[in-house]
Amino acid sequence: TRDEAEMEYLKIAQDLDMYGINYFLIRNKKGTGLLLGVDALGLHIYEPENKLTPKCSFPWNEIRNISYSDKEFTIKPVGKKSNTFKFISSRLRVNKLILQLCIGNHDLFMRRRQVDSLEIQQLKAQAKKERARKQAEWQRLQREKKLRKEAERARAEMERKLIQLQEEAHMANEALLRSEQTADLLAEKAQIAEEEAKLLAQKAAEVETEMQRIKVTAMRGQEERRLMEQKMLEAEMRALKESEESERRTKEAEQLKQDLQEARESERRARNKLLEITSKAINASPVLPSDSIPPDLSYSRENLSFDFKDTDMKRLSMEIEKEKVEYMEKSKHLQEQLNELKTEIESLKLKERETPLDIIHNQNTEQGTSKQSNFKKLTLQSTKTKVAFFEEL
Numbered sequence: 001t002r003d004e005a006e007m008e009y010l011k012i013a014q015d016l017d018m019y020g021i022n023y024f025l026i027r028n029k030k031g032t033g034l035l036l037g038v039d040a041l042g043l044h045i046y047e048p049e050n051k052l053t054p055k056c057s058f059p060w061n062e063i064r065n066i067s068y069s070d071k072e073f074t075i076k077p078v079g080k081k082s083n084t085f086k087f088i089s090s091r092l093r094v095n096k097l098i099l100q101l102c103i104g105n106h107d108l109f110m111r112r113r114q115v116d117s118l119e120i121q122q123l124k125a126q127a128k129k130e131r132a133r134k135q136a137e138w139q140r141l142q143r144e145k146k147l148r149k150e151a152e153r154a155r156a157e158m159e160r161k162l163i164q165l166q167e168e169a170h171m172a173n174e175a176l177l178r179s180e181q182t183a184d185l186l187a188e189k190a191q192i193a194e195e196e197a198k199l200l201a202q203k204a205a206e207v208e209t210e211m212q213r214i215k216v217t218a219m220r221g222q223e224e225r226r227l228m229e230q231k232m233l234e235a236e237m238r239a240l241k242e243s244e245e246s247e248r249r250t251k252e253a254e255q256l257k258q259d260l261q262e263a264r265e266s267e268r269r270a271r272n273k274l275l276e277i278t279s280k281a282i283n284a285s286p287v288l289p290s291d292s293i294p295p296d297l298s299y300s301r302e303n304l305s306f307d308f309k310d311t312d313m314k315r316l317s318m319e320i321e322k323e324k325v326e327y328m329e330k331s332k333h334l335q336e337q338l339n340e341l342k343t344e345i346e347s348l349k350l351k352e353r354e355t356p357l358d359i360i361h362n363q364n365t366e367q368g369t370s371k372q373s374n375f376k377k378l379t380l381q382s383t384k385t386k387v388a389f390f391e392e393l
Contacts, residue, residue: 063077
């Protein structure tokens with residue numbers, strides 16, 4: 001969400017060395033030019049050429065009073081044994097701004113460390129409850145979104161299967177039609193072949209009769225016998241050819257009958273395939289379970305309500321704890337991405353365009369020094385030591 005994105009941005013930005021710091025030119029008692037940095041943690045003293053690493057820091061809990069007269073600021077530490085120290089601002093008109101920043105940051109610093117009032121606690125509880133409600137609402141919307149996507153995916157799958165079954169049925173119908181046409185054609189060819197075989201058989205019988213007649217006539221004379229023998233030889237040749245043709249036609253008729261039988265068998269298989277596809281299309285019509293249908297698909301939103309009872313609160317607490325773990329993992333992932341981005345940016349930097357602050361930042365990074373670690377190191381010193389160090393700068 002937008003709030004989470006802003007929070008992640010602020011978490012990263014607050015660790016930047018110059019984030020939230022207002023710088024002002026000042027001079028200490030010895031007249032040395034320095035920079036005063038004012039932020040939410042306290043007052044920091046910098047060298048003019050180095051705005052990243054403070055020389056000394058004074059947290060707000062160590063400062064009791066701040067005042068100014070003309071250009072001179074007076075800061076009174078909390079400890080009674082600590083000496084008051086002073087510095088001089090560069091311009092008179094910024095004194096009021098410095099004082100207002102100090103007062104505002106000091107008040108916020110102290111307020112963050114005080115026990116919240118009952119009203120603030122109630123407001124925080126309400127805010128926490130509202131965040132929990134928004135989180136539950138977001139989770140509900142995510143579940144609905146997931147269920148809706150699953151329903152749409154199931155619907156698309158059903159449509160795809162229906163189209164596939166329609167295509168298979170169409171192909172089966174075409175195959176059946178081709179089988180019927182082939183069967184009719186083969187039946188017609190078989191009938192023609194059978195008629196031709198009968199005709200050839202009739203011709204063969206006529207030739208045989210002619211041969212018998214010629215044999216009877218051949219007895220009439222030698223010359224006639226010779227002629228008859230020649231005619232008889234020709235007739236035998238013709239009879240042999242007619243017999244072979246008749247046999248060939250008979251075999252062709254048998255083959256056509258066999259092809260007709262196979263075509264009818266193919267037609268029967270095509271009809272069975274069509275019936276099987278039709279049955280599959282009817283049985284494959286999926287019915288989505290009621291618990292997989294999004295609430296907004298089958299129920300009106302008036303039926304949706306959230307009654308936070310004890311069991312709901314326990315469940316919500318468990319979900320919040322789970323979200324916390326996921327948040328930590330996400331933060332770790334974001335940190336890894338940030339490190340990768342830093343590495344990529346470092347590789348794109350041009351050495352000749354580096355500023356003095358870039359060089360100092362690179363040195364601090366190589367030494368493992370960060371804004372927080374440096375501040376903790378400086379706050380370990382006593383206030384008296386830091387005041388003396390400031391005045392000797």
